Amino acid sequence: MHDQAIGIKGFRDGLLVTMEEVEEWQALVDDLAERIDGQSTFFAGARITLDVGARPVTRHELGSIKAMLDRRGLTLINVLTESKTTLDAAASLDVRGNLTTPPPAAAEPEQSSEEDGSIGVMIRKTLRGGRTVRSHGHVVVFGDVNPGAEIISGGDIIIWGRLRGIVHAGANGDESAVVCALDMMPTQLRIASYITVAPADKRHKPRPEIALIRSRQIIVEAWK
Numbered sequence: 001m002h003d004q005a006i007g008i009k010g011f012r013d014g015l016l017v018t019m020e021e022v023e024e025w026q027a028l029v030d031d032l033a034e035r036i037d038g039q040s041t042f043f044a045g046a047r048i049t050l051d052v053g054a055r056p057v058t059r060h061e062l063g064s065i066k067a068m069l070d071r072r073g074l075t076l077i078n079v080l081t082e083s084k085t086t087l088d089a090a091a092s093l094d095v096r097g098n099l100t101t102p103p104p105a106a107a108e109p110e111q112s113s114e115e116d117g118s119i120g121v122m123i124r125k126t127l128r129g130g131r132t133v134r135s136h137g138h139v140v141v142f143g144d145v146n147p148g149a150e151i152i153s154g155g156d157i158i159i160w161g162r163l164r165g166i167v168h169a170g171a172n173g174d175e176s177a178v179v180c181a182l183d184m185m186p187t188q189l190r191i192a193s194y195i196t197v198a199p200a201d202k203r204h205k206p207r208p209e210i211a212l213i214r215s216r217q218i219i220v221e222a223w224k
Contacts, residue, residue, distance in 0.1 A: 006032055010121050010135035014047030014077065021055045029065050036072055042134060042152050042171045049078040051100075056085035059092050066093060120155060127151070127165065136172070147187055156180070162206070179211040180223050194218050 005028060007018035019028050036043045048069055066076045079090040079097045090097030120138030129148025133139060138155035149165035151157055154172045163181035168190040170177030175192045183206035185198040196218045208223035
């Protein structure tokens with residue numbers, strides 16, 4: 001199955017999972033299950049919105065993916081569809097469904113020498129204790145990350161404020177990911193499979209810092 005058969009990205013209500021319309025349904029379910037099992041930390045407890053586009057999904061098919069998610073502690077909260085068949089299937093399983101309209105035909109892209117941007121999530125507020133943010137892309141927070149808050153990101157994590165909570169950058173295994181903060185004193189900091197905690201230094205002076213992997217360990221240095 002090609003890499004674009006299933007798209008996963010974080011958004012305000014949890015994770016949005018987009019299913020390719022031309023692939024065989026059970027193969028998609030099996031592939032999604034494999035991805036969840038391989039990234040259990042990223043998906044743990046997530047609320048899932050499923051976008052199936054114009055594909056008509058039967059009650060049995062939708063039930064199979066709902067059961068797969070239930071077994072892994074995930075919750076299917078919404079189904080986005082262009083099909084009345086799928087909408088009826090969602091209603092029969094007590095899952096919220098939203099009827100969408102087909103996207104307009106894409107215009108021919110103009111030639112450009114500019115770099116493509118990176119997918120990510122930007123949060124314009126402080127993350128308080130008990131809040132969790134998940135994204136397959138980068139995460140930028142304009143505010144603090146308080147103790148008890150958690151960010152799990154497939155890419156970089158940039159905190160334009162104080163970092164006091166738990167962060168996991170490169171959660172999909174990307175050892176080139178970094179964590180940046182204006183004041184870095186995390187409860188726990190992970191990059192890929194590496195983990196560290198802030199030193200118990202009462203003389204800590206706030207300053208911009210960046211955490212990255214070098215020589216098979218996490219180091220923290222001045223963020224310039």
